[in-house]
Amino acid sequence: xxxxxxxxxxxxxxxxxxxxxxxxxxxxxxxxxxxxxxxxxxxxxxxxxxxxxxxxxxxxxxxxxxxxxxxxxxxxxxxxxxxxxxxxxxxxxxxxxxxxxxxxxxxxxxxxxxxxxxxxxxxxxxxxxxxxxxxxxxxxxxxxxxxxxxxxxxxxxxxxxxxxxxxxxxxxxxxxxxxxxxxxxxxxxxxxxxxxxxxxxxxxxxxxxxxxxxxxxxxxxxxxxxxxxxxxxxxxxxxxxxxxxxxxxxxxxxxxxxxxxxxxxxxxxxxxxxxxxxxxxxxxxxxxxxxxxxxxxxxxxxxxxxxxxxxxxxxxxxxxxxxxxxxxxxxxxxxxxxxxxxxxxxxxxxxxxxxxxxxxxxxxxxxxxxxxxxxxxxxxxxxxxxxxxxxxxxxxxxxx
Numbered sequence: 001x002x003x004x005x006x007x008x009x010x011x012x013x014x015x016x017x018x019x020x021x022x023x024x025x026x027x028x029x030x031x032x033x034x035x036x037x038x039x040x041x042x043x044x045x046x047x048x049x050x051x052x053x054x055x056x057x058x059x060x061x062x063x064x065x066x067x068x069x070x071x072x073x074x075x076x077x078x079x080x081x082x083x084x085x086x087x088x089x090x091x092x093x094x095x096x097x098x099x100x101x102x103x104x105x106x107x108x109x110x111x112x113x114x115x116x117x118x119x120x121x122x123x124x125x126x127x128x129x130x131x132x133x134x135x136x137x138x139x140x141x142x143x144x145x146x147x148x149x150x151x152x153x154x155x156x157x158x159x160x161x162x163x164x165x166x167x168x169x170x171x172x173x174x175x176x177x178x179x180x181x182x183x184x185x186x187x188x189x190x191x192x193x194x195x196x197x198x199x200x201x202x203x204x205x206x207x208x209x210x211x212x213x214x215x216x217x218x219x220x221x222x223x224x225x226x227x228x229x230x231x232x233x234x235x236x237x238x239x240x241x242x243x244x245x246x247x248x249x250x251x252x253x254x255x256x257x258x259x260x261x262x263x264x265x266x267x268x269x270x271x272x273x274x275x276x277x278x279x280x281x282x283x284x285x286x287x288x289x290x291x292x293x294x295x296x297x298x299x300x301x302x303x304x305x306x307x308x309x310x311x312x313x314x315x316x317x318x319x320x321x322x323x324x325x326x327x328x329x330x331x332x333x334x335x336x337x338x339x340x341x342x343x344x345x346x347x348x349x350x351x352x353x354x355x356x357x358x359x360x361x362x363x364x365x366x367x368x369x370x371x372x373x374x375x376x377x378x379x380x381x382x383x384x385x386x387x388x389x390x391x392x393x394x395x396x397x398x399x400x
Contacts, residue, residue: 010053016361032345037393038257045074059086069257071218073111100192126198147185187230203399211251217258243293243325256323
């Protein structure tokens with residue numbers, strides 16, 4: 001079993017969380033605003049897979065959210081249900097069935113779930129996967145048949161070599177290497193189907209509510225970074241095309257919450273600019289009509305006071321994203337990101353920096369100032385017992 005925090009370490013971590021969690025980006029609970037977030041909780045499965053202190057930590061973090069999308073829930077729902085029990089009757093949940101693997105076969109099957117506060121958020125009627133239909137997949141295969149043929153041939157050669165090597169290794173009593181991954185030349189469909197659920201946030205004193213179709217996604221993480229980008233762009237384009245005609249949607253606003261696995265590590269500014277430019281092009285290309293929604297991805301913009309926000313625990317990538325496609329004029333647009341957090345209770349966004357909290361709790365210094373061995377210990381223990389991601393969030397003023 002991987003290293004875990006000791007009971008003494010957990011006491012220090014939880015004490016600092018209760019005392020100063022807001023200083024590390026944990027969103028404040030306020031009666032005048034709603035907090036919506038996303039959190040990939042690594043391999044959230046059986047209760048016994050995490051310590052009791054870890055479950056209490058997750059409870060205390062999630063209790064600050066009114067609606068939060070959770071990724072990487074395992075087929076074993078006992079841990080997710082245990083988390084809901086710890087939160088109490090004030091909270092409810094929605095969860096998908098498994099995606100990413102065929103039932104009964106080996107694979108990385110996961111569920112996508114939501115936890116929401118019944119007193120602040122209403123669940124409405126829609127729940128659905130987001131898929132590409134068979135005709136679209138067939139069209140992609142046909143129009144790119146030459147590229148796919150070359151990809152099949154290349155994979156066949158690599159797989160044949162792997163089989164021969166695996167047979168030799170087994171004969172020598174050694175373990176076979178991992179099978180070679182199939183690298184696709186174009187986007188075909190999602191590695192895991194995003195899950196869409198409808199929610200309503202009641203208005204103040206009879207004001208119209210916010211109504212959202214919330215899309216929870218855990219996109220591809222693979223060795224081919226182009227495939228990651230293709231999958232993200234395909235989902236954004238799907239959402240943009242739906243947002244083009246909001247009067248045909250069950251709710252007219254779309255909200256993406258999820259682990260999009262965008263990799264900014266190699267060239268942060270270039271990748272960020274590429275994605276940002278693509279989203280702006282959607283506004284210009286697909287969302288030009290007066291009734292069409294407008295796209296805003298706050299985490300692609302440097303926060304006016306916090307700077308560029310990272311969501312990976314090791315703070316090198318912003319894998320996780322929050323995206324709004326809104327026709328409701330009360331909801332924030334891209335220009336509003338420049339003044340986020342300037343007024344308490346109004347629009348803001350952020351990341352709860354778990355790594356910094358733990359470094360301060362255990363070593364009384366920042367994560368990048370402590371010794372490398374201490375930093376690696378924080379990462380290894382937190383990744384095993386909490387997650388390798390940190391929760392991202394937005395704050396919206398209550399509908400007025």
